[in-house]
Amino acid sequence: MTSLSAEPSAPGGPVPGAGPVLLSLDGVVAGYGGGDVLKGVTFDVAEGGITCIVGPNGAGKSTLLAAVSGLLCPRLGTITFRGEELGGKSPKAILQRGIVQVPQNHSLFREMSVRENVEMGAFLVRDRKVVAERLERIASLFPIVSERAGDKAGSLSGGQQRLVEFARCLMLDPALVVLDEPSMGLDPKTLHSMFETVRLMHADGRTILLVEQNARAGLRLATHGVVLENGRVRLTGSGREVLEHPEIGALYLGGAVAPVATGS
Amino acid sequence: MGSSIIQAVIDGVLTGGVYALMAAGLTLIFGVMDIINIAQGIFVILGAYLSYALSVHAGIDPFLGLFITIPALFLIGIGVEWGFIRRLKEGDRTAMSILVTYAVSIIIEGVLNVSFSVNYVQIHAWYVNRSVHLFGFYLPYIYLFGFAMAAVLLIAIYALLYRTRFGASVRASLQDRTAARLVGIDVRRVSTICFGLGVAVTAAGGMVFGATNAFNASTSYDLISRLLAIVILGGLGSMGGALGAAVFMLVLEDVVAVVWSPVWATAVFFAALVVVLSVRPAGLFGRQVARAQ
Numbered sequence: 001m002t003s004l005s006a007e008p009s010a011p012g013g014p015v016p017g018a019g020p021v022l023l024s025l026d027g028v029v030a031g032y033g034g035g036d037v038l039k040g041v042t043f044d045v046a047e048g049g050i051t052c053i054v055g056p057n058g059a060g061k062s063t064l065l066a067a068v069s070g071l072l073c074p075r076l077g078t079i080t081f082r083g084e085e086l087g088g089k090s091p092k093a094i095l096q097r098g099i100v101q102v103p104q105n106h107s108l109f110r111e112m113s114v115r116e117n118v119e120m121g122a123f124l125v126r127d128r129k130v131v132a133e134r135l136e137r138i139a140s141l142f143p144i145v146s147e148r149a150g151d152k153a154g155s156l157s158g159g160q161q162r163l164v165e166f167a168r169c170l171m172l173d174p175a176l177v178v179l180d181e182p183s184m185g186l187d188p189k190t191l192h193s194m195f196e197t198v199r200l201m202h203a204d205g206r207t208i209l210l211v212e213q214n215a216r217a218g219l220r221l222a223t224h225g226v227v228l229e230n231g232r233v234r235l236t237g238s239g240r241e242v243l244e245h246p247e248i249g250a251l252y253l254g255g256a257v258a259p260v261a262t263g264s
Numbered sequence: 265m266g267s268s269i270i271q272a273v274i275d276g277v278l279t280g281g282v283y284a285l286m287a288a289g290l291t292l293i294f295g296v297m298d299i300i301n302i303a304q305g306i307f308v309i310l311g312a313y314l315s316y317a318l319s320v321h322a323g324i325d326p327f328l329g330l331f332i333t334i335p336a337l338f339l340i341g342i343g344v345e346w347g348f349i350r351r352l353k354e355g356d357r358t359a360m361s362i363l364v365t366y367a368v369s370i371i372i373e374g375v376l377n378v379s380f381s382v383n384y385v386q387i388h389a390w391y392v393n394r395s396v397h398l399f400g401f402y403l404p405y406i407y408l409f410g411f412a413m414a415a416v417l418l419i420a421i422y423a424l425l426y427r428t429r430f431g432a433s434v435r436a437s438l439q440d441r442t443a444a445r446l447v448g449i450d451v452r453r454v455s456t457i458c459f460g461l462g463v464a465v466t467a468a469g470g471m472v473f474g475a476t477n478a479f480n481a482s483t484s485y486d487l488i489s490r491l492l493a494i495v496i497l498g499g500l501g502s503m504g505g506a507l508g509a510a511v512f513m514l515v516l517e518d519v520v521a522v523v524w525s526p527v528w529a530t531a532v533f534f535a536a537l538v539v540v541l542s543v544r545p546a547g548l549f550g551r552q553v554a555r556a557q
Binding site: 071101107108110112120121 | 432433435439442443444445448449450
């Protein structure tokens, strides 16, 4: 495994808001049925950053996120969040600690209204006043929440559903937002606004961990990059370093790229 | 002829309400868990026998007895879910559930045959054989009371599903299990309670069924085929569909019995299912797309 740097310090790519380690994976082995998809994954997610995991199909990206959110229990290794071990905890217990995941496939409750869907994001919050306050704040960040409040979620377009999913995941006021291939199934124009929204959530103070098939776009957005290959970490570094790494560029990004301006 | 058709429609609506209640339990279980509960028929008969036993041995009115039999069936449902359903693996749950619940059905049938013998029995109460004469039609009290009770319980289920936090977690689990887990819903617990509720309603349905029909344990086969036809016609997993389909099927059956022949009534019940499915493969209110994930 090549490790470029633990601290994000790529030239020309200052990393905003990178802080101490929020989530740490150490030697995580996990999989479905008999086989191991993750074969000893180790990396850290810095607080206040956007960490993007890239890698070919079957590298274990979605499995990794399932292990973080508690949908899958690791066989070996540890996942720690703010110093607390998460392995074996239920999705509910992990949510309560401030980690929310937006899954790859559209996951809105199609028969419920947009408003109900967003409220479901705060299912674990029993104080109705808190829920109402958060709903109001999130509706100001995501106008679609109030504009289409009464419409059934299933009637929204793919891009709109993604936005509502983002809005829903913020209802728990999470510290870490985990996004599994948010660009999946979106057209190029919607893709751009989706990535802008990820930036917006980041600017709102969330640490983001995302898996992205659209590796180039994901890494440009990210402060940190992790390359996963065959269930192991191949490379870590700042988003820019991974993006510009000649070998990685050739292997996963369709050829090495010229330097790009941040945020383009 | 005209008035006897109207009488048949009224009878169909009144009995359809009770079938709707039993079918609602079946479709709730399928909707939330992807479990096809073949034992629903025998649970109805179990409910009928419990009401019968309470009435004969303890002199408890069948309607009052529901305060005992509904919680009893709820607990039995939870026990069956815990003992058999929970152990099914995610991948082939639906197919395996048919076998497992069929086995549960055979076990309960055996226990009932030993306990009550195979002789037909019927629940008796003052309102079972009396009718009220209204607008020229005879309305049996048991049909009216049964329909009213079914309506009250269906409204209660509706209120539970749409007005409570638990209901929101049921509807979320019904629409997308993974997403439900990711917002913090304990889908396993929701499933267990839903199975209990789905079975509990058979106590009420069974009581009315047992008061309007002579039954023994084998009657459950006829019942489960009707209930499955109703929930498939209504669209698997759709509560409103089950209600509409139950009333439609029972009215159709009763009307055919009057205008044609009782011999054909049951056949038409299933013929209607085949015809509707050939036009609408997902049933009248099917939502296969919504459940694709």
